Amino acid sequence: DTAVSQTPKYLVTQMGNDKSIKCEQNLGHDTMYWYKQDSKKFLKIMFSYNNKELIINETVPNRFSPKSPDKAHLNLHINSLELGDSAVYFCASSRETTTYEQYFGPGTRLTVT
Amino acid sequence: SQQGEEDPQALSIQEGENATMNCSYKTSINNLQWYRQNSGRGLVHLILIRSNEREKHSGRLRVTLDTSKKSSSLLITASRAADTASYFCATEQLFQGAQKLVFGQGTRLTINP
Numbered sequence: 373d374t375a376v377s378q379t380p381k382y383l384v385t386q387m388g389n390d391k392s393i394k395c396e397q398n399l400g401h402d403t404m405y406w407y408k409q410d411s412k413k414f415l416k417i418m419f420s421y422n423n424k425e426l427i428i429n430e431t432v433p434n435r436f437s438p439k440s441p442d443k444a445h446l447n448l449h450i451n452s453l454e455l456g457d458s459a460v461y462f463c464a465s466s467r468e469t470t471t472y473e474q475y476f477g478p479g480t481r482l483t484v485t
Numbered sequence: 486s487q488q489g490e491e492d493p494q495a496l497s498i499q500e501g502e503n504a505t506m507n508c509s510y511k512t513s514i515n516n517l518q519w520y521r522q523n524s525g526r527g528l529v530h531l532i533l534i535r536s537n538e539r540e541k542h543s544g545r546l547r548v549t550l551d552t553s554k555k556s557s558s559l560l561i562t563a564s565r566a567a568d569t570a571s572y573f574c575a576t577e578q579l580f581q582g583a584q585k586l587v588f589g590q591g592t593r594l595t596i597n598p
Contacts, residue, residue, distance in 0.1 A: 376527070413571060415528070415588040427583040462527055470577065470584040471516055471535070476527035 375399050376477040378463050384483045385453055392449045393480045395463030403427075404446040405464040405474065406438060415462070421446055422469050450482075458484045491574060491589040499597050504561040506592040508574030509554075515577040515584060517550055519559050522571045522591070531559075531572075564596045 376397045385391055397404060405428075406418040420428035424440045435451045446463060463477040492507045508517070516535045520528040534541045534550045534557070541548045547560040561568055571593050575586040 413522075413591050415573065417585050417587075420583065420585060422583075428581055428585055430580075430585075464528075471533075473518060473530035473533055474528075474586065475530070476520075478527045479525075 376463055376465055376475050378461075378477040378480050380480060381478065382481050382483075384485065386485055387453055387455060389453050390449070390451045391453060391482070392447055393461055393463075393482075395446045395448070395477055397444055397463075397465040397475070397477075399465055399467075399475060401465040401467050401475070402443060403466045403469050404440065404443075405466075406446065406448050407462040407464060407476075409460045409462060409479070411459070419446075419448075420469070427469065453482075453484045455484050458482055491572075491592045493592060494590070495593040495595070497595040497597060498564060500564060500566055502564055504564050504568070504594055504596075506559045506572050506574075506594070508557045508559070508589055510557075510574075510576045510587075510589075511555060512576070512578055514552075515579075517548075517557050518575045518577070518586065519546075519548060519557075520573045520575060520588075522573065524570070528573065561594075564594075566596050566598050568594060569596045570594060 403422045405420045409415045418432045419438045421440045437449045440446045460479045462479050464474040466472045466474045518533045519531045522528045532543050545562045550557045571591040573591045575588045
């Protein structure tokens with residue numbers, strides 16, 4: 373059973389398009405995250421949700437809009453895609469917001485052409 | 486927030502040897518975590534060490550934490566080919582009233598058979 377799953381695994385799209393990435397966790401965790409990993413492997417948090425409420429919003433363009441319909445899901449919608457959005461996006465979850473390990477999904481490789 | 490720095494950026498050793506990776510950070514932390522990332526995969530949690538702990542073991546892994554020097558090390562003993570991966574340290578820091586993980590840029594470890 374996959375603990376944290378993401379779809380799609382690969383996403384190739386053109387500049388200006390709108391796309392969504394879905395994430396689901398079956399661990400019963402309260403907290404979910406979105407991270408962006410750039411080509412140099414630098415991993416940076418974008419958003420964090422706890423019990424469907426946004427608790428961390430790192431300095432991210434408002435073209436990125438996360439949505440958490442329930443505790444097990446955290447989706448990421450990106451409007452007006454730009455070349456610089458090309459990266460691997462990881463969803464993660466943890467039991468609570470602090471002092472717990474995080475479980476990562478397999479990642480979604482987004483390529484904007 | 487300050488990003489952790491790992492040293493070395495890349496390490497190549499022979500199977501059976503020990504591998505040591507270092508991490509430095511700049512702010513006060515609640516805990517420090519180490520993660521492994523195999524190529525094309527998500528991150529996997531290895532070990533968490535709290536700020537009041539100095540050393541922790543898990544199987545072939547040994548982690549130390551020196552809060553006075555703001556540094557940590559990860560030692561992998563008796564390395565195996567399967568240990569080939571990138572290793573990241575992550576410090577838990579307070580941000581917008583919530584805790585977040587700040588990742589270093591990782592050490593790329595290659596184990597040669």
